[in-house]
Amino acid sequence: MSCTQPPPLPTDSDAPPTFQGWHLFDSSSDHWKPLQPSTTSTTRDERTMQSSTGTKSEPPALTLVTWNVDAFAKFPDDRMAGIISTIRNQTPPPNILFFQEVSRAALKSLFDNPWIRENWYFSEGNFKNWGGYAFATVMLLSKAAFSTEEQDTDKICIGPVWRVKYPSKFDRDALCCDVFLPPSATRVRLINVHLDSLALQPSRRPRQLAIVADSLRLAGHGVVAGDFNPILPEDDGLVAANSLVDIWSDLHPDEPGFTWGIDGREPFPPGRLDKVAVHGLKGQQIDILHPGALESSRRGLLLQNLDPPLPWSDHSGLKCCLRLAEEPV
Template structure:
């Protein structure tokens, strides 16, 4: 997995984004391929580190994601436990077909869980000339002001919108995976956290923030719009609830649309909620165990 990690050029914990306006290296420019499929597909899922069998549940989620057609290009996970990460990194399907931002648990830094990204080799492999993306940029983490040690996991990718290798036509797309602070504690840190990430998108010009936004206070309902971002769900589905948590009625709180995809300079085409299935654990006397307490989101978008 170390080879996969090296393809994401660096991992830092600096509280700032990489410098802008840096020209691509000649090799990167020549690797940018023809734009035959302008659409990208992202899946985001909070995989619930708190429940038992985190490795088996994540394996079931991954199996479901990999069975979907068309396949995803980008996967965001939140609440990945250390055992679940180590189990995932041994998965032959992941090792052969996906690049990972994480090679080990270094970025967990004493926490029970953290975020991670996977990107498809089929879409992002540098030698691929049938897709527009062939240059993976830097990966870094930005520490949030947070009660829970949360951060933003960020990466840039470079996209050629034409069949030429003219570097002036190369676009940067910034991807930010978030798990904003939990609970209805006041003053809330979520407004500042989303403001930080929205500013990072504006620096890059276009991109998305996806993950668990934890909107549990009234002020959270307008945070995406207040930061000049487009909520992919409301753009496509308007006032449909789109609940991603509490849909089984077993939680202590009402259902909520806790998970979101917020965009800048991108056009969402489709977005759907993917409700979790179950794994069978009869041998442990617990019967069926849901994959997660969250549902996932699957979104198709383009520039």
């Protein structure tokens, strides 16, 4: 199976895909540049057969961090730096990052971050996908775990990346990517979502998640993660209704797992707005990454006057370790 082959996609007329490219930071030009696809003509399946020694190796784990970083709070650079610092200190380190509500200022902060530049492939290289909107979603893949070269059989091969413009009151989309796990080049679809907000009726969230779930089933294996915004009572059953497995509910059925509103700053009760749901994968571990607060010394009097201190985001992040399910679902 070649990592550059066209991905199997749903044929929904109301959810067209728009393909984009991966980006890599080029230190010689000091810019993020589009990645060129691999030009090798040998598929990974052929290479696996050629080099097989009869030893069956286990596909690598996918370790994902997803975080709604809050597009509207002050000091986006400092808040983004706090989130990145927490991610860097995780053990094991994540190899996939999903961010939602990334403002232009937060995106520039990511573009300029030395650790991001050195260690990650980026779904974005400029502000093109923001259009006239205040924020969007982004995806990053670790260079330590992923490669764009099909001959690099020890790493996960990066496939195409695209956005799906599903029906949305806020012009939201799903950011999608296919990756191929060694040794058998198993396709796994990664989908980063920020489903529609608020308790508006009729809700677009059921249709949005149904489109995403169909896409995961077509791929055979995959994960959708991000801000699901389950505001209405019927939202709580959407993951199961689409035959997906909610990793938090699966591994921590007796714990609320709140990712929003836990600090009492919001006028609404706490909620588990952020989720990780899978098809054909199994969760080994999932943890909540609570935001810290900005230190007043970083911004002097401006931050000293904030009471209570400003958290990095109004959401907590999630870290989840995933592997292929033993039997395809």
